[in-house]
Amino acid sequence: MATCSDTAASPARGAAPGSAPKGSVPDKEAKRRAKLSRRWQRDARWSPYAFVLPFFLLFAAFGLFPLLWTGWASLHQVELTAPTDMDWVGLRNYTRIFDDDFFWNAAQNTLTIGVISTVPQLMMAMGIAHILNYKLRASTFYRVAMLAPYATSIAAATLVFVLLYGRDYGMINWVLDMFGIDPIGWQDDKWPGQFAVSSIIIWRWTGYNALIYLAAMQAIPQDLYESAALDGASRWRQFLHVTLPSLRPTILFTVVVSTIGASQVFGEPLLFDPNKGHPAARSTSSRRSACICTSRAG
Structure with missing residues (x-):
């Protein structure tokens, strides 16, 4: 008599018991x-x-x-009217620039304006960001307002500052005259001119850097501040020992970016300068304007 085991189909040869047949x-x-x-x-x-x-x-x-x-x-003599017609001159263009006194004067002005504008700018940005980091009313409005100078055209902003720093009718000299100070030639003298150009850069970029610092401050864990407060640290000591160490990468980033921007400054000195980049302008001419004027002269 056949059983169930006798009638069951035997597995395929070579296949493991219980495995699915090939092609299933x-x-x-x-x-x-x-x-x-x-x-x-x-x-x-x-x-x-x-x-x-x-x-x-x-x-x-x-x-x-x-x-x-x-x-x-840069290794060729190129005419703007015929940019494809280039004559090989080697390093003559670089030699002419480095032998030009106007270039070195402009390089010194660029360095001075960069230092005068970068250091106060980042310090003010840090202070503004620290204030905005608190829960203030209309904080969103303040943050948007901080970007307004950055969104303003360089030409428009510089022309406004030209009117403010005017020798005869400028508001700055008018305020100084109220305190008995003689009018200052902001566009004619070297140090006043560099200070005026630096103020334009500070006004334009402080809010931008403040928002960068603010974003970095808001990423700092609140547990650090709570622990410092429990240890009796004041807000000033919390800022020195918690905020600043946490912002070191951000501070380094803003310093590098601001330094690069200071070395590339061009629009503000050119528009603020009454001679408009002419080699006779010795007070506020920048390195980039010197290179452009030298290339045009060649």
């Missing part, structure tokens, strides 16, 4: 999952490069290529 639905599902896993690993490996590829393409087209082309063109 579970076997196809396993292959599909393995294929998807390999595709996912490939996508995870190459997708970051795909995301950053547009940036590098734009940087190569509008950043790297112009930089290399400018370096190559």
